Amino acid sequence: MSNMRILLNDKTIERLSTPYHGRYIVRDTDLKGFFLMVGTRKKTFMIQADLRKRGKRVSTVRLALGDTRALSTRAARSLAKEYLAQISRGVHPKENERPTKASTAAGVDPVSGEVSTSITLKEAWARYRLAMERKKRSDRTIESYRDHVERIFVGWLDTTLRVLGEEPGLVAAKHDEVGKLHGPYIANGSMRTLRAIYNHARKIHRYLPSDNPVDSVDWNYEKRRNSGMGLSDLEKWFLQAAQLDNPLRREFHLFTLLSACRPAALKAVKITDLDLRRRTLHIPRPKGGADRAFDIPLSRQMIKCLIRAIRFGRQMYPYEAETWLFPADSATGHLVEHKEDRRVLSKWGNDLRQTYRTIATPAGVSELDARMLMNHSVPGVNAGYITRHKLLEDHLRVQQQAISDTMFAALGGLLQTNRKIQGWLQFGRSSV
Incomplete structure (x- = not known):
């Protein structure tokens, strides 16, 4: 299938057909360098631009922003503008994340497309769950956390915490998405779970950014229920x-x-x-x-x-x-x-x-x-x-x-x- 040009939004992306084999590109008509890679399994937001030093092209930067299942078009477009602006200033958006030989064996992160040895959300949750059981947290509390991780964040289970930590916009966008699908209380609760897991993981994995990505969230208003009788x-x-x-x-x-x-x-x-x-x-x-x-x-x-x-x-x-x-x-x-x-x-x-x-x-x-x-x-x-x-x-x-x-x-x-x-x-x- 040949490449296409359309205005990318959630509705137009949903209508795009999945190829039987291979992949094709859908470029955005509004933002140059922002496009969608449509494959047999997933659709991934991407950016591409020339990195120039003193007016001369040094290299072409091509980065994955995230899967459409984990990132809304609005959030992806905002992130794309930020990255493209950095490239236009001669700065590689992920200059400090160049892969090493040790990291090559770790594979490619499903959201960022970058090679990383960082702990995944699934691995961090397994460690945090064990810690909760050692502290004798109630079964109901553990089940609530499990539901958030394995249902709300199912598309992020193989995503590294490093990616989430360095791209808090993904977390903010996810909070907005969950709020629309499941309501404001579930959105806030799932983010509290993610915040706790990230803080626990960083006790050992000190390379993770010190700022918790959940800090980027604009919390939904929660009204305390007042249903008691007099x-x-x-x-x-x-x-x-x-x-x-x-x-x-x-x-x-x-x-x-x-x-x-x-x-x-x-x-x-x-x-x-x-x-x-x-x-x-x-x-x-x-x-x-x-x-x-x-x-x-x-x-x-x-x-x-x-x-x-x-x-x-x-x-x-x-x-x-x-x-x-x-x-x-x-x-x-x-x-x-x-x-x-x-x-x-x-x-x-x-x-x-x-x-x-x-x-x-x-x-x-x-x-x-x-x-x-x-x-x-x-x-x-x-x-x-x-x-x-x-x-x-x-x-x-x-x-x-x-x-x-x-x-x-x-x-x-x-x-x-x-x-x-x-x-x-x-x-x-x-x-x-």
Whole structure:
């Protein structure tokens, strides 16, 4: 196929056909020296220009800017203008990256087209994942990082970190692309993952640029969700929860409200983690991993909730209930999915954690006590001097009881007038 000339943009590039063999060039009509190399496997942005010294041509510089799967046309054009401007001034854009014999065996980077021995993103991720496992990071955290690397950055797995470090425009363009495809929160989150991997790799690979390429990103605005309920909203929520068909899920949501425990951690709690003598529930793997394990002090309402859950579990899933506090007919044997139709139950999950934190204030619980009950880190230099388990048996349990009492007081006369609420919350009268 003969060479072509068109105005390069994302739409025109997408329409270009792939040759059965060989490759062909598509030159940009707007920027001289900027073109696209179309091959059987990929389409690569390129530049070409004569490098001159004192008016005489020294050599022809031809460089790959990046694959169209990893770089938008807009970002490639911007990078091309920068490189072509350097060449016009007699400066090779990658003067300091001339390949050596040692690097020749390493192969060609799929994005830059340059020969390099730099560590790839795939290799850096493997090392960082091992470091996370050694630090006992939670499975959920590791899975989140893995998803970013192997799904969002799948086209960059064989790309060297050196290329990304020296061409931060690629990273900025990728952030924009991910934001359009997956939304602003995923775009920001994936970039935080890349930033962490790069920083970790540079501890050993000191040749990497000291400036993290993620610093080039213009972060998307992230609005903190404010979906918690106030005291006036609880009556409606309890009426909705009382209508749920599955009584075990109903108790799960209630305990999430009363404890502010993260759903992912609560699902994996075992019967053996409940200590009725000490009136505590042990959370072995909260957010942050096993090192953040803690005990939740139980109020009277929380104990009744868990006893109902145990009874329902034994009736509905007798085999799984021998192990799990919230059993289910699942591969794991415990509750896996906690989400409800918002039209059936308006608030669940993190909404209930926010509600707990909101109601702690009218319950008279201090900021410090609320953070400790929710297993949040305590800010300030005095945090290291607070021994949580010493406060657990008396002080924190009193604060927990105050929050539960305040929530139930918001029900008003429902406990006396509504049969659904009575059958659910009055101990010993619930039925499946």
